[in-house]
Amino acid sequence: MKRLIIIFLFIKMFTCYAQQVKQSKDSLIQLAIENRIDNYHDLYRFFGRGRFKKEEIDLLLKKSKQKEYKLGEVFAYNLLGRHYRNNSFFDKSIENYTRALDLSRELKNVSAEIITLNQIGVVYRRQDKIRSALNYHQMAFELADNIEIPDTDTKISISISNNSIGNIYLALKQYQLALEKFKKSILIQEKTGDKRGLAINHQNMGYAFKSIGDIDAALEHYHKSLDYNIENDSDVGRVICHQSISEVLLLQGKHNEAYDYIKKVVPLSEEIGNQFYTVNVYTTLGNVHLKLDSLENAKIYLEKGLKIAEKHKIPSGVNQANLYLSELYEKKKNYEKSYNFYKKAIEGERKTFNDKNILYVNNLINKYDNEVSRNKIKSLAKENEIAKLKLLRNRNILIIALVSIALLGVLLYSMYRQRLLNNDKKILMLEQEALRIQMNPHFVFNALNSIKLYIINNEQKNAVYYLNKFSKLIRNILESSSxxxxxxxxxxxxxxxxxxxxxxxxxxxxxxxxxxxxxxxxxxxxxxxxxxxxxxxxxxxxxxxxxxxxxxxxxxxxxxxxxxxxxxxxxxxxxxxxxxxxxxxxxxxxxxxxxxxxxxxxxxxxxxxxxxxxxxxxxxxxxxxxxxxxxxxxxxxxx
CATH class of the missing domain: 3.30.565.10 (Histidine kinase-like ATPase, C-terminal domain)
Structure with a gap:
């Protein structure tokens, strides 16, 4: 009887606490709408880092519409986009983010627009839709970079764009380019004290170092990221870091330590419900069991991961699960199944990688086309200025000649000579600048076509090798032109x-x-x-x-x-x-x-x-x- 009373009191206390939390969130929503907070970042800070439940988001959207509080609608649509993204309903996520983007542009709220563009880019990146992801992150970066005097929030948005573009380079296996972007992002985050951003970027740097074979550097950055996530009390961050550290420990042959790391976050990942991360956790746990020769447990988790990845269209998860299942059936000596899974994994990886490389080259060509167009405009402006200077010089020659003959003679002629020399010097400098910004498109397109031929012939190492050289050459030419x-x-x-x-x-x-x-x-x-x-x-x-x-x-x-x-x-x-x-x-x-x-x-x-x-x-x-x-x-x- 005493135990029943204790249980009853506990349930009563928990119910009261839940009602207080709900009332607190409802009152915050009401207060935000009444005060009509007009700065997106201030609105984010007003609600704090507490997560919104779906019904709370719906309430915010409903009340914002009733009171015609447009920024509240933008915030609510972005929350819905995040909710659907975390549950891997990517089409619904894009639909809500697009509504937020349209409203933010209607309000001419640049801060809200930058944040929404970056969030849309993340959704496309999760689906390996590289062109769309790159477009949206680039738009966000250009908007933020064009702000003459950026505040702390804008600098954080620039760091997010750098981080996101770095992640795209990771997907393209351009690891050095990715590291450059992450380092730029970390510099901004250290100055602004953005610990959440630091956690994300150290995680990304760990992945890049792991991919180029620097295991010690990878583990160092993963542990830094985990420390920041513990400080931020981020459950999602803990899941990601534990899964990443487990993968590195497997590479070091520390299978039992890897198991201890990954098993801690399996229930937490399932509770969070983010299918993208759950796929990674399941496939990593399956791989750990595989290395420990616990084949039946490995099969259970790898099939779970594959099923979720196929359902939510996560190509990287599908490819990884197929690769581990191939290894599993090879250990079981079922070579036919092993071959079939291996074939699926390689075909999926080849299709994704080849498509990404072609998109990358095409994007490079588009960037170069834009640069050539801008250079032509600059060249025309310089030529126009040269023409004006020549007209001015000719006019001065006539005036000085007439005045010198009539009045001052030698004195005005010497002054004319001095001005003429100055104008000639200016003309020479302008002509040199005009020449400098003229790049020969034939060489560039011929080089790109040669690199594209390597890609078509599936010579990936040659393509990446020469593509890196080409990008360095173009950067050197553009820097030298100034x-x-x-x-x-x-x-x-x-x-x-x-x-x-x-x-x-x-x-x-x-x-x-x-x-x-x-x-x-x-x-x-x-x-x-x-x-x-x-x-x-x-x-x-x-x-x-x-x-x-x-x-x-x-x-x-x-x-x-x-x-x-x-x-x-x-x-x-x-x-x-x-x-x-x-x-x-x-x-x-x-x-x-x-x-x-x-x-x-x-x-x-x-x-x-x-x-x-x-x-x-x-x-x-x-x-x-x-x-x-x-x-x-x-x-x-x-x-």
Whole structure:
């Protein structure tokens, strides 16, 4: 009887507590609507980090509509989007997030729009829809980045966008690019004290390091993430970290420790109800049982994970479960089933990976198209400014000539000469800037097509290798376009990348060699950016492309005095005369102006030095008087 009374009192106390919590959330909703909080981040902080139940979200939405409190509607639709995303009903999630996005744009509330765009990107990323995910995260990043004086909340939104784009790079297996994004995000989060963001980013960095084989670094970042999640009291964070740490322990052969880590969060994951994470927990637990030779338990959890992943269309979960089931049936010596599951896993992974790579390349092309369009606009603006300066110069010539003849003569003429020199200098600088922002699209698209061919031929390692080189080259070109000089070290690195990309189209037949004198300090010597590219291009396409047999280009850097260095570019091609004959025989003979522009840039560069540059072409002749190559010698002043 006494026990029944205790149970009754406990139930009564729990019921009263639940009613108080419900009343508290209802009163908060009522208070928020009455005060009509107009800042999205303030509204988020007002409700605190407590989770909303579905009926509480519906109540917030209903009352916000009744009182025409639009920001409350945006907040409610975002909560619904999160609710459906966590339960893996992705279509319903997108539907509610889209309503929130439309309303936030109608209100012109940029903060709400940025947050909603990032959330939509997360939903598409969960479904491996990379193009859509990247588009939405990029839109969020650009909106936040365009705010002139960003507050703390905006900086956190920028870090979320960086984190999300980093996750897309993870899916594309571009781990170094992903790490760069996560590091940028962590810098912002450490300054703003965003511990939730720090937990997420350390988790992501752990995954990237695990993928490139740095297990110790992976475990270090996973434990940092777990510490932040414990401090934040995040159940979802605990589930993710325990599952990740368990995977690393398996790689280290610590199977029992892995089991202890993963089994702790199985009930918690099931209680949370987020099917995406539950799939990961089940498949990892199945893999742990597999390594412990507990095959029946492994089968139970792997089939559970596969069933949920197929139901909610989670491709990564389906592929992982199929791979582990293949290993399971191999241990059972049922090789037919093992082969079937393995085939499904590999086909799913290949389809996902190939699709992502093609999307990635296409996105890169789109970005380049946009960059070319922007450069054309800049070029037109510069040319217009040059034309105005030339008109101004001509007008000044006429005025000064007339006034000088009539009145001041020599005095006004000397003043005119000074102004004329200033205008000429401005024109030269503007012409140089206009030249710098002109990138040749033919080279870029040819390079992309070559990389795409590797992808089509399923040469994934070559595709990723050259794609990384190409992205570095484009970044170097874009960065160089905004500066007047670069170090010789930076120029040589860019030329090395350029030769690697051009060499793809010649089936990697060209042997490119760089030799530097030990007394040349490449970090201190300055040269105009991309100054060597036209000479290397001529060596490849005029000297070597028509040659049979061994193809070689050498770049030699020598300090010939305290005032000059000399750069020699030597090829073993067909020689200038033979190359000229081939060009004359072509039906379409387009005149190249690359070398002329390069010499103009060298003249302008040398004006700031005591000495002038020198450029000499030398035909290399064998003992029989036949051409066996060309040597270009470029003498550049250094003082």
């Amino acid at each position: 500066v007047k000089e670069v170090t010789l070290s930076e120029e040589l690195k860019t030329m090395n990348l350029y030769m690697s990309i051009e060499n793809i189209r010649l089936s990697n037949e060209v042997n490119y060699i760089e030799k530097l004198d030990s007394n040349v300090n490449v970090e201190r010597i300055k040269v105009p950016p991309l100054i060597l590219q036209p000479f290397l291009e001529n060596s490849i396409w005029h000297g070597l492309s028509s040659k049979k047999g061994e193809k070689k280009v050498s770049l030699l850097v020598t300090k010939i005095s305290d005032e000059f260095i000399q750069i020699d570019i030597i090829d073993n091609g067909i020689g200038r005369d033979a190359a000229m004959e081939i060009r004359k025989s072509k039906s379409l003979n387009r005149k190249s102006i690359g070398i002329d522009l390069t010499e103009e840039r060298l003249r302008n560069f040398s004006n700031e030095y005591k000495n002038n540059y020198a450029l000499v072409y030398t035909d290399i002749i064998d003992e029989d008087g036949k051409a066996k190559g060309t040597k270009v010698s470029l003498k550049i002043p250094i003082v």
